[in-house]
Amino acid sequence: xxxxxxxxxxxxxxxxxxxxxxxxxxxxxxxxxxxxxxxxxxxxxxxxxxxxxxxxxxxxxxxxxxxxxxxxxxxxxxxxxxxxxxxxxxxxxxxxxxxxxxxxxxxxxxxxxxxxxxxxxxxxxxxxxxxxxxxxxxxxxxxxxxxxxxxxxxxxxxxxxxxxxxxxxxxxxxxxxxxxxxxxxxxxxxxxxxxxxxxxxxxxxxxxxxxxxxxxxxxxxxxxxxxxxxxxxxxxxxxxxxxxxxxxxxxxxxxxxxxxxxxxxxxxxxxxxxxxxxxxxxxxxxxxxxxxxxxxxxxxxxxxxxxxxxxxxxxxxxxxxxxxxxxxxxxxxxxxxxxxxxxxxxxxxxxxxxxxxxxxxxxxxxxxxxxxxxxxxxxxxxxxxxxxxxxxxxxxxxxxxxxxxxxxxxxxxxxxxxxxxxxxxxxxxxxxxxxxxxxxxxxxxxxxxxxxxxxxxxxxxxxxxxxxxxxxxxxxxxxxx
RNA sequence: UGGCCAGUAGCUCAGUGGUAGAGCAGUCGGCUGUUAACCGACUGGUCGUAGGUUCGACUCCUACCUGGCCAGCCA
Numbered sequence: 001x002x003x004x005x006x007x008x009x010x011x012x013x014x015x016x017x018x019x020x021x022x023x024x025x026x027x028x029x030x031x032x033x034x035x036x037x038x039x040x041x042x043x044x045x046x047x048x049x050x051x052x053x054x055x056x057x058x059x060x061x062x063x064x065x066x067x068x069x070x071x072x073x074x075x076x077x078x079x080x081x082x083x084x085x086x087x088x089x090x091x092x093x094x095x096x097x098x099x100x101x102x103x104x105x106x107x108x109x110x111x112x113x114x115x116x117x118x119x120x121x122x123x124x125x126x127x128x129x130x131x132x133x134x135x136x137x138x139x140x141x142x143x144x145x146x147x148x149x150x151x152x153x154x155x156x157x158x159x160x161x162x163x164x165x166x167x168x169x170x171x172x173x174x175x176x177x178x179x180x181x182x183x184x185x186x187x188x189x190x191x192x193x194x195x196x197x198x199x200x201x202x203x204x205x206x207x208x209x210x211x212x213x214x215x216x217x218x219x220x221x222x223x224x225x226x227x228x229x230x231x232x233x234x235x236x237x238x239x240x241x242x243x244x245x246x247x248x249x250x251x252x253x254x255x256x257x258x259x260x261x262x263x264x265x266x267x268x269x270x271x272x273x274x275x276x277x278x279x280x281x282x283x284x285x286x287x288x289x290x291x292x293x294x295x296x297x298x299x300x301x302x303x304x305x306x307x308x309x310x311x312x313x314x315x316x317x318x319x320x321x322x323x324x325x326x327x328x329x330x331x332x333x334x335x336x337x338x339x340x341x342x343x344x345x346x347x348x349x350x351x352x353x354x355x356x357x358x359x360x361x362x363x364x365x366x367x368x369x370x371x372x373x374x375x376x377x378x379x380x381x382x383x384x385x386x387x388x389x390x391x392x393x394x395x396x397x398x399x400x401x402x403x404x405x406x407x408x409x410x411x412x413x414x415x416x417x418x419x420x421x422x423x424x425x426x427x428x429x430x431x432x433x434x435x436x437x438x439x440x441x442x443x444x445x446x447x448x449x450x451x452x453x454x455x456x457x458x459x460x461x462x463x464x465x466x467x468x469x470x471x472x473x474x475x476x477x478x479x480x481x
Numbered sequence: 482u483g484g485c486c487a488g489u490a491g492c493u494c495a496g497u498g499g500u501a502g503a504g505c506a507g508u509c510g511g512c513u514g515u516u517a518a519c520c521g522a523c524u525g526g527u528c529g530u531a532g533g534u535u536c537g538a539c540u541c542c543u544a545c546c547u548g549g550c551c552a553g554c555c556a
Binding site: 031404 | 513519547553
């Protein structure tokens with residue numbers, strides 16, 4: 001007989017309570033409140049929903065003295081009982097236990113996350129246990145809903161999901177340092193690097209065909225973006241998107257950066273920057289709406305315990321069109337402002353975080369889409385405007401996070417693209433590794449555009465969580481795994 | 482990588498150049514239904530590590546380690 005027989009998930013049970021019927025609940029104890037002369041109240045959570053189920057164990061139950069003392073926070077239990085309207089005020093129904101079985105004990109002296117307050121920092125040392133807390137359970141459910149809605153949004157618009165590779169041989173994709181991937185015996189190389197003739201240690205391997213011995217016969221790395229490969233499929237299938245893990249080997253110690261994160265990258269054929277902006281705005285609005293509609297309990301919790309303004313912020317996103325302005329206009333607004341910035345604003349330099357924050361939080365008080373950036377501060381693949389000094393790039397800035405989306409119309413002219421590669425300092429080797437990318441323009445090239453959205457930043461924005469390490473199950477950051 | 486802040490009980494924190502405290506957790510007792518339960522008692526710490534100053538350092542200084550914030554890089 002299966003253990004799950006007659007099991008009712010708490011989410012199902014609370015949504016439609018089967019009153020006065022035999023019910024089985026499986027879950028983990030959150031807290032126990034005991035009244036020795038009377039009854040024990042045990043809050044059980046099974047992860048299916050935010051709320052706990054109050055289990056009431058009468059003193060008259062034969063197993064009381066043996067079982068109830070074991071019901072510490074974290075204990076896995078099976079409860080058989082009858083669902084009844086609750087006499088207490090905080091919950092509509094409660095489970096009158098007929099019997100309670102302990103499936104897995106939890107030693108309160110060893111268990112690190114009891115019901116006492118515990119900081120996010122400490123919880124990061126227990127990434128395997130933190131989903132049992134209110135906050136991380138809520139984040140996990142929100143994250144799931146948002147991920148499903150990423151797919152839902154694009155499928156509804158006829159986009160195909162493309163699985164771009166994690167291991168890539170592309171050089172200089174234009175988005176940060178990559179993690180090298182190798183099967184070479186690094187320990188052996190390090191040891192033999194102690195040159196017996198010169199006595200020098202740690203000699204770097206320098207001959208050109210060094211990586212010829214490696215698994216792929218060349219130097220490869222973990223992808224920093226699926227965009228380039230997505231372009232190949234956009235110029236075949238029309239509208240596509242990628243959604244998967246991405247890796248950056250930057251030594252970033254901030255609340256907005258991870259070494260491993262998930263990225264959503266749509267790519268549309270026969271599209272320009274206007275189409276790209278329309279897509280980005282509709283996409284963000286769709287996800288905010290999904291969170292409000294599908295995670296009301298979680299959102300209420302975030303508002304109460306995490307960030308008081310989250311809900312109104314999401315509603316504000318839905319209420320008005322995003323502000324659109326050119327980089328040049330933004331620079332003018334910033335210069336005209338009376339705000340004193342730590343860094344000066346100058347046309348041709350990238351906007352600082354403080355500038356972006358001022359634009360979205362103070363000047364526009366809404367999401368802002370900035371377009372037409374100076375070409376020198378943007379990637380080689382962005383389409384050069386007719387003015388010759390700006391490119392068809394866009395950044396979507398939102399309050400609280402700053403840049404959440406970066407995108408562009410891609411350069412479809414082979415000669416211009418090649419010139420831009422050289423202009424941006426790609427060496428011959430890098431350009432050679434991207435020859436296939438030029439093929440996309442040589443054969444049936446067409447206007448196309450796309451963007452990238454950091455999924456964790458989205459979850460941060462929607463939940464109000466301050467630190468990106470707390471919106472991904474197992475965060476990877478420099479020096480810590 | 483740079484600047485700044487922090488590290489005291491299992492957790493959240495207070496503390497003073499004179500030898501360490503509270504709440505929660507845990508144990509025991511009390512309370513006829515609680516819900517951050519409550520009341521009483523008990524248990525629990527070489528004050529991040531290593532040096533230095535001092536009669537004396539948890540407190541002051543230096544270095545290091547760890548964590549965090551901000552900046553840069555970006556998503």
